[in-house]
Amino acid sequence: MIRVVLPFHLRNLARVDGEVELEVAAPVTISAALDALESRYPTLRGTVRDHGTLKRRPFIRFFACKEDLSLEPPETPLPDEVVSGAEPFLIVGAMAGG
């Protein structure tokens, strides 16, 4: 079971409070975590990754264990602490004006 932290607006869209817990089969990669998230919450499809290309949206960032994973390939394994549930996988709206 991994823990995922969503940004405020996506928590509202998915109608969840706090962290989301997801079952993800090994290997637990960035894309596997996002697949599980979108399967559980279909309304989030297209909001983190582009529908067509599955690329990360430009103003979305991924963090885990104080590391920025945003530019890592989708098949990158998440840290052991995230896989064990000790640390969350963070999906963050990038700072940008407005």
Place this chain on the structure above:
Amino acid sequence: MSKVRVLVGTKKGAFILTADGKRQNWEVSGPHFAGWEMYHLKGSPVDPNRIYASQTSGWFGQIIQRSDDGGKTWNTPGSSPEELKSPDGMMPKGESNKFIYEGEPGKHLWYDGTPHPWEFKRIWHIEPSTTDPDTAFAGAEDAAIFKTTDGGKTWKELPGLRHAKSQLWQPGAGGMAVHTILLDPKNEKRIYVAISAGGCFRTDDGGKTWKPITKGLKSPYELPDPDAEVGHCVHRIALHPSKPDVLFMQKHWDVLRTDNAGEQWTEVSGNLPSDFGFPIDVNFNEPETIYVVPITSDSLHYPPEGKLRVYRSKTGGGEWEGLTKGLPQKDCYVNVLRDAMAVDQLDKCGIYFGTTGGQVYCSPDGGDTWNAIVRDLPAVYSVEVQTLK
């Protein structure tokens, strides 16, 4: 007794304003979708409880929302609590926000005149069908038209529009979007669309093929070619349901009309203090009474002399009168965007518009007098009104 429900999209959420037929005392609900840019909300003409909304964000992309109870509750289509608990165990697909151009999207002109690939950004306008609540059209940036026939669960492009010389379309300062969709109430095969800095187009076969309808438009500063079929910066078009071959247009500069479904346009700017502006609309009870909000210029997006005036023509253009009673006549420097004016179907006809300063004004008497329903909303992007019997 009749009621009206005004649907307001703003830069930071949606608001629903309701009143009885007197249109004097208002209830305000919202913000709905707080913090999101709400480009447009519009109800189905055949089922007023069915409302579609375009919710968008630079961070999270495009979301389509739908209400089936007049705006009390909302769901992304296909994800209502009932559908999430469907007995067959099937998960909703989550495709209500999936807008994919058909085939190879190709390229349009970029600001610098070089070819630039089509990129979906957001939905500016949703136009529900006049006959079926599950059918609606969506106008996209980059410019394209999409259609749903399942209540918004899935959307499919009508790609014929982008075969109408789209390699020559070029974004204006506000982007390149299908911002206006008009459905001919007497001929469901006929649809009109307008695209900022793209032009005006018509289909007579339900969206398979489209042709530019720009003869008579003159844009000498933007388009030196006097015969240019595309590239005119059309800000808004409007029609009266009883006379769908008569269209009125607020162009970047110039107010125009056509009496033959766009085959030929004639300028009717007449005595307007400025013929630059964004919205244009038609009185529901008087098909030749039209309204615009003059804006100083393309460089100065606020009313001339700091006076917010709606101009009304009872002659279908040409002769205009300024309407000022209840509107600020000094120190007013707001804008009124193209989708931010609407008319109800009561007698007398109510006229509504919203400003970039967050005011929504109502005239319950065809424009003679005005009242602010609300004054301090976020910048208003769109205003629609439903007349409820």
